Amino acid sequence: MSQPAAHRRRPESISHVDAKEAVDLATAQPENVFLFAPNLIGYTRVILAAVSLHFMSYHPVYCTITYSISCLLDAVDGQVARARGETSKFGAVLDMVTDRCTTSCLLCYLAIAYPTWAILFQFLIALDFSSHYMHMYSSLATGSASHKKVTSDVSRILWLYYNDARTLFLVCAGNELFFVALYLAKWTTASVPVDLSWISVPFFGHFLTNLTYAEAVACLTGPVCLLKNIINVVQLWKASKILVGVDLAERAEARKLKAI
DSSP states (O other): OOOOHHHHOOOOOOOOOOHHHHHHHHHHOSSOGGGOHHHHHHHHHHHHHHHHHHHTTTOHHHHHHHHHHHHHTHHHHHHHHHHHTOOOHHHHHHHHHHHHHHHHHHHHHHHHHSGGGHHHHHHHHHHHHHHHHHHHHHHHHTTOSOTTOOOTTTOHHHHHHHHOHHHHHHHHHHHHHHHHHHHHHTTOOOBOSSOOTTOOBTTTBSTTTTOBHHHHHHHHHHHHHHHHHHHHHHHHHHHHHHHHHHHHHHHHHHHHHHHO
16 A cells, blocks of 8 residues: 655655764865855855945945845855855855845834834744744755755745746845835935826825835835745745644654554
8 A cells, every 4th residue: 555645755865964073074174165155155245234234324325235235146146056066054054044134134224214113024024034944944854955945735835936046036136125115215305207196095095195216116016025925924834834744743653663
C-alpha cells in the first residue's frame, strides 16, 4: 500500500554540521565565506542603511538616496552569488535580516511622523518579522535548502511570489517605494500639475486636492504594499501549519518508537 503524499515527499537534502565543528571551520576558514562577493554587497547594504538612518530625521535627500541604493542592491547580491557560485546560508540570512531591519527602522520613523497611524506601522513591523521568522524556521524544520524554495502544492501564492524573480522584485520594490513616499510626503510640498480636486473617494472625500508628488507615488504603490502584507499573512499561516504538521509527525514517530 502506497504511503500518503505528505510522507512520500522527500525534502531537498541539506547538510547538518555539529555546532562546534561549524565554529572551528569558520575560525580556520579554509574558504572565507565572509568575503564572498555577494556578502560584501550585503555589508555595503548594511552601511548604506545605517547612513540613511543617520540622515532620516534631518536630510531627506541623502536619506532617500542611501536607503534606495541599499534596497536596490538587494536585487543584485543574489544574482552575483549564483553567477560566481558563492551562494551561502550566511548570505541568505544576512540578506533577510538586512531587509527586515532596514524596513522596520523606516516604519519606526513613520510611526513617529504619523502618530495617528502608529499602531498600524507597529502591526506591519510585527507581521513582517513574525511571518519571515516562522517561514524560515519551517523551511529549516522540513529540510529545505532555501526559504525561497516553495512548491505550488504548499502555497500557490508563495510559489508565484518566490519563484518569479520579476514578481518578487516588483512587489518588494513597490512596498519599499510606498514607505519611502510616505517619508518624503512629510518633507515635500510641490503639488502635481494636474487638478484632481474634482475626484471624490468614499470615506476620504476630495483628498486628492493639492496632491504632492510623494503622495501621488504613495497612492500608486499603496495597493502593492497591501499585496505584500497579504503575502506576509499567507506566509505566516502556511508556516504555522507546516510546523504543526512537523510536530504531529514527530509525535507519531515518538509513539511508534515507544510502542516497540
